[in-house]
Amino acid sequence: MSRPEIQVKDLRKSFGDNEVLRGIDLEIGSGEVVCVIGPSGSGKSTLLRCVNLLEEPTGGRVLVGGTEVTDPDVDIDAVRRRIGMVFQQFNLFPHLSVTENLTLPQRRVLGRDKAEAAKVAAENLARVGLSEKADAYPASLSGGQQQRVAIARALAMGPEVMLFDEPTSALDPELVGDVLAVMRRLANEGMTMMVVTHEMTFAREVADRVVFMDAGVIVEDGTPEQVIGNPGNERTRHFLSRLLDPAMADVEEEGPGRADRVDRGDRGPN
Numbered sequence: 692m693s694r695p696e697i698q699v700k701d702l703r704k705s706f707g708d709n710e711v712l713r714g715i716d717l718e719i720g721s722g723e724v725v726c727v728i729g730p731s732g733s734g735k736s737t738l739l740r741c742v743n744l745l746e747e748p749t750g751g752r753v754l755v756g757g758t759e760v761t762d763p764d765v766d767i768d769a770v771r772r773r774i775g776m777v778f779q780q781f782n783l784f785p786h787l788s789v790t791e792n793l794t795l796p797q798r799r800v801l802g803r804d805k806a807e808a809a810k811v812a813a814e815n816l817a818r819v820g821l822s823e824k825a826d827a828y829p830a831s832l833s834g835g836q837q838q839r840v841a842i843a844r845a846l847a848m849g850p851e852v853m854l855f856d857e858p859t860s861a862l863d864p865e866l867v868g869d870v871l872a873v874m875r876r877l878a879n880e881g882m883t884m885m886v887v888t889h890e891m892t893f894a895r896e897v898a899d900r901v902v903f904m905d906a907g908v909i910v911e912d913g914t915p916e917q918v919i920g921n922p923g924n925e926r927t928r929h930f931l932s933r934l935l936d937p938a939m940a941d942v943e944e945e946g947p948g949r950a951d952r953v954d955r956g957d958r959g960p961n
């Protein structure tokens with residue numbers, strides 16, 4: 692593996708007496724793309740949120756770019772600047788234009804002046820294929836376009852790693868492909884990425900590694916061919932078979948519309 696960019700060591704997180712992460716060990720190399728899959732409630736979001744300290748771990752250590760972010764004396768703001776995060780919900784400011792949504796955090800958090808922030812905003816809107824929407828307001832954009840703006844907003848901060856938490860799960864199926872295409876391009880540019888997703892085609896084609904989580908532990912960690920193509924563990928096989936056959940889906944675990952996305956493929960431009 693190349694230089695480790697994210698190191699997670701015996702990470703534990705409890706909410707009250709509910710132990711949600713039960714000793715997670717994971718290393719992600721610089722430029723690596725790791726997809727995290729697993730049933731609802733298995734701790735995927737909590738893992739991502741512990742990496743950028745949106746949640747405080749109960750035990751273990753997390754290092755990003757060699758800096759221990761779980762060190763009590765760490766500068767949390769400095770850590771967060773190195774880590775971009777994209778959520779299922781885009782959380783754009785509705786009263787600000789697309790460009791203003793990208794310049795505001797740069798100016799507030801990084802202290803960039805207006806011209807510099809606007810220049811970086813334009814570069815990153817081009818990166819996600821939305822230069823023509825610079826002056827538009829979020830409400831006039833499709834969900835897929837709004838998510839691409841959210842990705843550009845994160846990129847404009849110059850992160851070293853990008854975390855994605857089910858970035859396409861809230862989108863209508865026909866809008867998923869364009870967002871995945873942007874993420875695929877980012878992966879090809881060498882961004883270090885940790886992606887929680889149910890998009891198995893994306894995971895197969897883009898991920899260097901796939902991690903399967905269940906009940907707060909990593910059950911399998913390997914290449915996509917190993918984990919998706921030829922899972923060694925019964926829990927992984929069970930999870931994948933339910934994704935592929937929605938009729939088998941546990942009602943409380945799989946929302947509607949999720950399973951039918953499996954192996955549909957990315958439709959957007961590559």
Ligand SMILES: Nc1ncnc2c1ncn2[C@@H]1O[C@H](COP(=O)(O)OP(=O)(O)O)[C@@H](O)[C@H]1O
Nearest residue numbers: 706709711729730731732733734735736737738
């Ligand atoms: N802020 C919180 N307070 C209490 N329990 C939480 C909180 N966040 C997550 N949990 C619990 O942690 C478990 C794992 O949740 P989560 O990490 O969101 O799983 P996943 O993303 O895999 O669906 C769930 O049982 C959830 O109810």
Ligand SMILES: [Mg+2]
Nearest residue numbers: 735736737856
């Ligand atoms: Mg989640």
